[in-house]
Amino acid sequence: MNLEIVTIGDELLIGQVVDTNSAWMGRKLNEAGFEVSRINSIRDTEEEILNILSEASDRADVVLLTGGLGPTKDDITKETLCKYFNTELVFNQEVFENVKSLIKRYVSNINKLNRSQAMVPANCTVISNPVGTAPIMWFEHEGTVFVSMPGVPSEMKYAMEFNIIPKLVEKFNIGSIVHKTVLVQGIPEAVLAEMLEDFEGGIASHISLAYLPAPGQIRLRFTGRGESKADLEAEITTLVEQLKPIIGNNILALEDVSITKIIAELFLNKELTLSSAESCTGGNIAHMITSLPGSSAYFKGSVVAYHNQVKQHILGVSDDDLANYGAVSQPVVEQMARGARKALDSDYAVATSGIAGPDGGTEEKPVGTVWISVSGPDRTISEKFQFGTIRERNIIRASEMALVMLKKMIENK
Amino acid sequence: MNLEIVTIGDELLIGQVVDTNSAWMGRKLNEAGFEVSRINSIRDTEEEILNILSEASDRADVVLLTGGLGPTKDDITKETLCKYFNTELVFNQEVFENVKSLIKRYVSNINKLNRSQAMVPANCTVISNPVGTAPIMWFEHEGTVFVSMPGVPSEMKYAMEFNIIPKLVEKFNIGSIVHKTVLVQGIPEAVLAEMLEDFEGGIASHISLAYLPAPGQIRLRFTGRGESKADLEAEITTLVEQLKPIIGNNILALEDVSITKIIAELFLNKELTLSSAESCTGGNIAHMITSLPGSSAYFKGSVVAYHNQVKQHILGVSDDDLANYGAVSQPVVEQMARGARKALDSDYAVATSGIAGPDGGTEEKPVGTVWISVSGPDRTISEKFQFGTIRERNIIRASEMALVMLKKMIENK
Incomplete structure (x- = not known):
């Protein structure tokens, strides 16, 4: 029909x-x-x-x-x-x-x-x-x-x-349709397609596979059509099992779920608390987290430290490091993450500092340069990313990447 | 064509x-x-x-x-x-x-x-x-x-x-089309339509008027079609002038512009600085403001005070008032706004505290109850709103209303 x-x-x-x-x-x-x-x-x-x-x-x-x-x-x-x-x-x-x-x-x-x-x-x-x-x-x-x-x-x-x-x-008396999405992170679409060429060749014709790219992620969506929902689900489950060893730990989730939802479940299950210190993401991480009902159970809050004064006074970032390395730097972003954990009294904190664009880039730190840090009870990590030139996209990618890093730190603990 | x-x-x-x-x-x-x-x-x-x-x-x-x-x-x-x-x-x-x-x-x-x-x-x-x-x-x-x-x-x-x-x-050699949008705030669609009935009767047939509702706002859009762009613009300008006395100060802007853009222009022109203290809006106000390039020139930052501890420790909200009146109350939201001005060292600050839903409502303070405060160099104001039951919509409406109140305070200064 x-x-x-x-x-x-x-x-x-x-x-x-x-x-x-x-x-x-x-x-x-x-x-x-x-x-x-x-x-x-x-x-x-x-x-x-x-x-x-x-x-x-x-x-x-x-x-x-x-x-x-x-x-x-x-x-x-x-x-x-x-x-x-x-x-x-x-x-x-x-x-x-x-x-x-x-x-x-x-x-x-x-x-x-x-x-x-x-x-x-x-x-x-x-x-x-x-x-x-x-x-x-x-x-x-x-x-x-x-x-x-x-x-x-x-x-x-x-x-x-x-x-x-x-x-x-x-x-209407209709047949069954089953969708299953696997979230993949950190592999470009064309590279992923080549990795999956043999796998795709082996998929039965009543099941299709689509690539849906989003900033920093690709959703692989299986769609099966037929009479029995249970049979379709079993077939697709088998395909997903075959996919796992091919893609490895670039699989972010075995469902079409936001990283925010993944974080929410992790923090609720483990009874942990979270805060953020945001420069270039400007409150978007806090907004993503608090868009989900029930987030007050694990989210303490955020310090959106747009101005350097705020980084110094509320998060305790060192004046010298700001002067010597600039706001978009490893020492500053790590101090922001540690500072948020302390000021907001949380188990974990994420921090971002970068150049969202379209202005503000330099030769050394072009638009799209973002430092992200995650701080937990045992350690503080940080990583530098080079995203693109579009402000809106940079804010989204930095926010999602901060939560991906947070997920990995907690799971590897 | x-x-x-x-x-x-x-x-x-x-x-x-x-x-x-x-x-x-x-x-x-x-x-x-x-x-x-x-x-x-x-x-x-x-x-x-x-x-x-x-x-x-x-x-x-x-x-x-x-x-x-x-x-x-x-x-x-x-x-x-x-x-x-x-x-x-x-x-x-x-x-x-x-x-x-x-x-x-x-x-x-x-x-x-x-x-x-x-x-x-x-x-x-x-x-x-x-x-x-x-x-x-x-x-x-x-x-x-x-x-x-x-x-x-x-x-x-x-x-x-x-x-x-x-x-x-x-x-293609095409005729001209002219659109003009008037942003109206605080009047329900059916009431506005009745207010404008005579006005609409007098509009020439080559110009149309559409009502486009959004959370808390209605956009009135004129569309004129014809040969001369200049003539169409002049005709529509005349219509807008006729509209002004009918709608009065419920007109938010004479263009299809976001409240965030209006605030950005105000703060840049007057060389003022802004901060926010957000509970129920969870960082969305900061996110809206920092989505615009150049916002670092006037936006100091935000304290997303989701947990009461953060309200107390960073914003200096009184423990007694939190205990006596609850977080969603006039004394608390005003202290949050004043606290943000002080902690983030800005000329103005907006603050929100409310029950975004879907849970957390009580008989006295049902889901959708939101207190909003604006604090400036001369005074602090606050107002209580009763929005709806949908979390996403409540966050948007509270964020936009905070910026509408801020605009009015600065313009009435």
């Missing part, structure tokens, strides 16, 4: 908003055994919406639409759905009660725009939306299922997870 | 990677006067690629493809382009020299996968790619321009900015 996603809104096409909904939907649908065959982003016009409804229903069994359901004038999706299905908008009491109950928390009276949100095409089944005011509508028309959802991520996610995916699973 | 984007890769459809390329391309193409009429994300199969090439060229004058050009087996775009154009791959010396010069920085010998990167369809014009090894290919076929680019954002961006957009501008 084929399933297509249609995201509606001019803001997507002029690039004011990045379409993150589709990726989330793709992931959740896949977990449930559905494959998205195409994602279409279109403008907010009647003509474009009518065209895509007709095209997508020719190709697909299910068409999931997001966007274009707000209370304001630029949202014309509902009217266009009526035209396509040759029906009209009718007032829906259930939707209206929902709008009223949600809106009364914020404003005292229901305005007429809110009332218009309760109008839905006569041929739809309304799916409840407890987290937002827009109606969610399920249509079945000439053998195709159409679902129209709001573009607000929290509303779309709730509807997909609790209503739409369960309804799709009930309606 | 119509222009479509096609992004290729299974990783997009199973949601392992978010397609950020399309939004960037849409933005840059719009600035140059081109409108993207559709974005298509498709799987990495010959059938899907052949279908989209044929469909998109029926609808569009220009088809921009990204992805599927890496050296590994899952990338089949080049072979499929040959099939579609009924031609064959030929070795291109220029591309090979580029691959060699880039690869030699990392690995000593050119492997055969790298050599295969130098093969291109015989009918293409090669566009140079100084930042990556994949070839960039320009085709003209039966009245349609096709451009195939790598999916790696840095390579795509370089090619678009320096080669592809200039070539498109040269080839």
Whole structure:
């Protein structure tokens, strides 16, 4: 069966908003055994919406639409759905009660725009939306299922997870799909591909292998399709076992997990505490760690020491070393890591000092030069990296590498 | 004229990677006067690629493809382009020299996968790619321009900015498009829409107005199309002037700019310095500020005080107040802000303390309760907010609101 996603809104096409909904939907649908065959982003016009409804229903069994359901004038999706299905908008009491109950928390009276949100095409089944005011509508028309959802991520996610995916699973009887990702770190893509050439030759045709590069990492993703989920899982597990001796300790994890999640589990299991001292990463390490719920159990905090004074006064970095070696140097980054352990009273600390760019580079220390240190109860280590020229990427790579070094220190202990 | 984007890769459809390329391309193409009429994300199969090439060229004058050009087996775009154009791959010396010069920085010998990167369809014009090894290919076929680019954002961006957009501008003689965005803060969408009903009725039909909601903000975007760019700009400027008295001081900015950028300009112009003390935002404020190049000129650093000890020892928060009022309280957040100003020696400091969720809420202080304080040379202010239940969103809203409060304090000084 084929399933297509249609995201509606001019803001997507002029690039004011990045379409993150589709990726989330793709992931959740896949977990449930559905494959998205195409994602279409279109403008907010009647003509474009009518065209895509007709095209997508020719190709697909299910068409999931997001966007274009707000209370304001630029949202014309509902009217266009009526035209396509040759029906009209009718007032829906259930939707209206929902709008009223949600809106009364914020404003005292229901305005007429809110009332218009309760109008839905006569041929739809309304799916409840407890987290937002827009109606969610399920249509079945000439053998195709159409679902129209709001573009607000929290509303779309709730509807997909609790209503739409369960309804799709009930309606369609589909085969199994199994994904497995191996995270590899520190090997360029072309080199890895050559290392795996023989291995890849031996993979059965119903299992595919894809290389997904990210800053400093490559995700190797196996995808197997077939009848039995258990058989697919067993086959892929065997392949992963074959992969281990080839890649060795450049395997970071046997799942598609962030390094932040790996660190969280390590620290929680071992009941350790962590802090950071960040210069070039500017708080990004702390932000990554604290983005996960429950991080307060092991993360003490961070000193973002952007200015040298902060390195001296709070982290206790030596004035002489700053003067003699500069902030981007081995002695300074090690003192930052030790200083964070002490000032923030943690078992381990990571520290970064580098030139994120685009300015500030010298011949000796070009943009992308980053010193990273990890300090623990027994020892302090440090390493110099030469990343690229793009600030955003350098910040990400330095943050992730600091956590990779931290993981290795704890595991080798 | 119509222009479509096609992004290729299974990783997009199973949601392992978010397609950020399309939004960037849409933005840059719009600035140059081109409108993207559709974005298509498709799987990495010959059938899907052949279908989209044929469909998109029926609808569009220009088809921009990204992805599927890496050296590994899952990338089949080049072979499929040959099939579609009924031609064959030929070795291109220029591309090979580029691959060699880039690869030699990392690995000593050119492997055969790298050599295969130098093969291109015989009918293409090669566009140079100084930042990556994949070839960039320009085709003209039966009245349609096709451009195939790598999916790696840095390579795509370089090619678009320096080669592809200039070539498109040269080839097509297009009308003008003008966008103007007004950032509004603190008014719900439906309420704002009602406030603007009469205003919207008076807008000429060649100018459209869209509402783009983001956490805590709404971007109002005017889009005008016509012959003369100067006339469109003048018309939209007049509309914005009419908008000002209606929305008043809920207008945050008269451009589509981040609050971080607004703060950067304020602090640079006034030669002030800033620091932060972050509990629930966990380093995100520092990360937002230091994501901008040049931030070291005004940002001293941050103390991410996740643990209460850090609030006490580094920021000097009173033990009694922590015990009596709790960490999420007015006295504590104000002491954090004052403490950061002192410990980090800055003119201004912002501080946050709240319950980001999903756990940790109580009846008195539910998830989403956040205290924010701003401290300056003359005074310290604070305010309590009740955000929602989603951790990620609460961190963003609290970070942005802290900077909005900071902006207001400095401007009202």
